Amino acid sequence: MNETVKDFLTRCFAPGDTIALLLRNESVAKTQQRIVPLERALAPRYQGWLAHENRNKTNIYVAANPLLPGSLKRTKECIASVRHLYIDIDVNGEARLAELRASNLVPEPNVIISTSAGKYQVLWRVENFDFYAQELTLKLLAMAFHGDISCTDCNRVLRIPGFKNCKYDPAQLVTVEYLADVTYQPDDFHLNVLREACMVPPIQRQPVRRDMQTNSEHDWAWVSRELSHGKDAIELTLELASRRSDKPNPAYYAQRTVDMASARLWLEKGTSAAEVIAILESRRQVEIPAALCSARARETAATAQRMVARR
Numbered sequence: 001m002n003e004t005v006k007d008f009l010t011r012c013f014a015p016g017d018t019i020a021l022l023l024r025n026e027s028v029a030k031t032q033q034r035i036v037p038l039e040r041a042l043a044p045r046y047q048g049w050l051a052h053e054n055r056n057k058t059n060i061y062v063a064a065n066p067l068l069p070g071s072l073k074r075t076k077e078c079i080a081s082v083r084h085l086y087i088d089i090d091v092n093g094e095a096r097l098a099e100l101r102a103s104n105l106v107p108e109p110n111v112i113i114s115t116s117a118g119k120y121q122v123l124w125r126v127e128n129f130d131f132y133a134q135e136l137t138l139k140l141l142a143m144a145f146h147g148d149i150s151c152t153d154c155n156r157v158l159r160i161p162g163f164k165n166c167k168y169d170p171a172q173l174v175t176v177e178y179l180a181d182v183t184y185q186p187d188d189f190h191l192n193v194l195r196e197a198c199m200v201p202p203i204q205r206q207p208v209r210r211d212m213q214t215n216s217e218h219d220w221a222w223v224s225r226e227l228s229h230g231k232d233a234i235e236l237t238l239e240l241a242s243r244r245s246d247k248p249n250p251a252y253y254a255q256r257t258v259d260m261a262s263a264r265l266w267l268e269k270g271t272s273a274a275e276v277i278a279i280l281e282s283r284r285q286v287e288i289p290a291a292l293c294s295a296r297a298r299e300t301a302a303t304a305q306r307m308v309a310r311r
Contacts, residue, residue: 002051004162006042008176011111012084012125013038013066020063020074021050022157026167027057035071050163057166061157064123079154082129085137085189086121086156087147093118100145107188112177115159116168123158126184133186140191143295216257219244223261233258233283255284256300263304276301 013019019041023032040046054060063074064084071078089096097120100106111123129137131154138152159165161176219240226236241254263276271279280297288296 002047002162004176005047005050005160008111008161009038009042009062011178012062012064012123015039017066018069018071018080020067020071020155020157022061022063022074023050023053023058024061025053025056025058030058033074035067035074054163054166057171059166060160060163062160064156064158065154074155074157076131076153076155079131082126082131082134082154085124085126085129085134085141085184086151086158087138087141087145088151089120089122089145089147091146093120096146097122103145105144105190106141107182107184108180110178110180110182112179113159113161114175114177116165116172116174121158124184124189125182126186128185137186137189137191140295143298144191146294215244219257220261223257224265227258227261227265233262255287256296259283259296259300260304260307263300264307267301267304267308273301273305276304 009019015038017038018035019038021034021036021041023034024030034041036046050060063079064086065082066080067074067078068080087100089100097112100122101108107124109122110125113121113123115121126134134154135152139149141147142149142152159174161174164171164173223236223240227233237251237254237258240257241250244250244253247253259280263280266276266279267273277294277297280300281293284293284296287293
């Protein structure tokens with residue numbers, strides 16, 4: 001039996017858990033899913049079959065959370081409980097991982113899986129998370145540490161250490177590092193500071209006469225005009241904040257309005273989204289903590305892209 005595989009599965013799941021295994025062979029476009037008790041997946045004969053499939057270029061995955069007994073699918077409705085938080089880091093892996101491990105926003109990870117050179121899946125073992133809190137936290141993790149924002153579902157699958165990643169030629173062994181042997185609670189993650197970066201303020205639908213604009217619409221038109229004439233964004237932010245002292249958070253309102261208008265103008269001129277994010281991060285790095293600055297910049301660029309697309 002592959003002891004690395006056995007050790008990983010027994011650390012991640014409890015006796016009696018129902019787990020979902022996913023087998024995907026890209027070369028022949030074949031996908032198999034097996035939902036089995038943990039004990040069956042650990043049986044020597046079953047492990048032998050998985051190893052045989054992996055030798056034949058089949059990638060082996062496991063769902064990050066256990067399923068309800070008797071489940072036939074790996075849908076969100078079939079997840080029994082939240083067992084792990086996780087993040088996929090596929091770009092600038094070494095730097096992003098070092099940033100995550102040094103951050104005070106999250107506790108020390110339980111597990112770091114190296115899926116291939118410079119690419120990682122990071123896991124925290126948790127309890128007392130409901131599904132809403134888990135998926136929100138997964139999104140905040142991805143925003144804070146530049147993870148894959150699409151990998152934030154509770155039925156996400158992970159690569160299993162000890163098998164090979166057959167995406168490459170030659171295939172690369174998936175390895176694992178265990179860092180902590182604790183189970184974390186929601187209060188151990190200090191990501192609330194990033195919540196506002198995920199939340200787009202709702203548009204207030206109020207009856208407005210055709211010949212009138214709201215104050216926010218006046219602000220938007222004025223900011224857009226000033227930026228197009230070359231006005232300095234920082235000075236413009238300070239001026240708008242002083243004008244709108246009626247807002248609950250004038251500084252945030254001014255920063256967001258100026259940055260959103262800037263992002264839209266840049267995108268309309270053909271600037272890439274990645275460049276927009278980098279410029280916004282550089283603009284606000286003195287005013288806003290690094291993780292929040294990055295998260296805001298990414299959300300602003302994404303929202304501006306939608307605005308440009310609608311036009």
